[in-house]
Amino acid sequence: MRPTVLLFDIDGTLVTTGGAGRRSMSLAFERLHQRRDACDSFSMSGMTDRAIVRKGLSTIGVPVSEDAISAVIDSYIAHLGEEVPKVDEREYRLHPGMREAVLEARSRTGFAVGLGTGNVRAGARVKLERVRIHDQFAFGGFGCDFEDRVALIRHGAQAGAAQLGQPLEACRVVIIGDTPKDVAAAKGIGAETIGVGTGNFTPQALRDAGAEWAFADFSAPEAMEALLVGR
Secondary structure, eight states, X not given: OOOEEEEEOOXXXXXXXXXXXXXXXXXXXXXXXXXXXXXXXXXXXXXXXXXXXXXXHHHTTOOOOHHXXXXXXXXXXXXXXXXXXXXXXXXXXXXXXXXXXXXXXHTSTTEEEEEEOSSOHHHHHHHHHTTTOGGGOOOEEOTTTOSSHHHHHHHHHHHXXXXXXXXXXXXXXXXXXXXXXXXXXXXXXXXXXXXXXXXSSOHHHHHHTTOSEEESSTTSHHHHHHHHXXX
């Protein structure tokens, strides 16, 4: 079997945060620009944090600059640290089968398990520590490093290949995500995609977008086989 790099998305894939991320972003815009509605007109699904902030600033007519983006991100992280603990356990959860999938892959020789997420690193930590799984991911591609999702996925894949001591071209790379943007990013680097219908898109919509596999969630018996074995 080829050495394998697995990159998991966070929001809608690994976890549901009960809206903590969107609330925190709205509060950040309110604190800095007195506009809580900056992101109300668009879906954040599959977007990187930096892209969300850029679009929010543009929407409310604030000049977009690196300093302006960084200021909102910093405020967002501060609010996220306050909002995540407030969410009821019924609304903030790790999706079915995900912990088992991550732990099983990590136990196998020839597998590198990381994150491929639009979240900035600090946001990823806050979200995943709540469900006690952050320490299972040693590397990744993050939204603070790249605004473009293809670039951050490529970076995560390269980091995983390096962990395995292999050139990226020798590795099987699998992206696990819940949006067509995850699928498109995977296609952008020639990776496979396992879609999960735990976000805002159905398995069929993810298959239509080009995912090699798509399941309602990772409790499906075939999901683990797709992850660990492939075709």
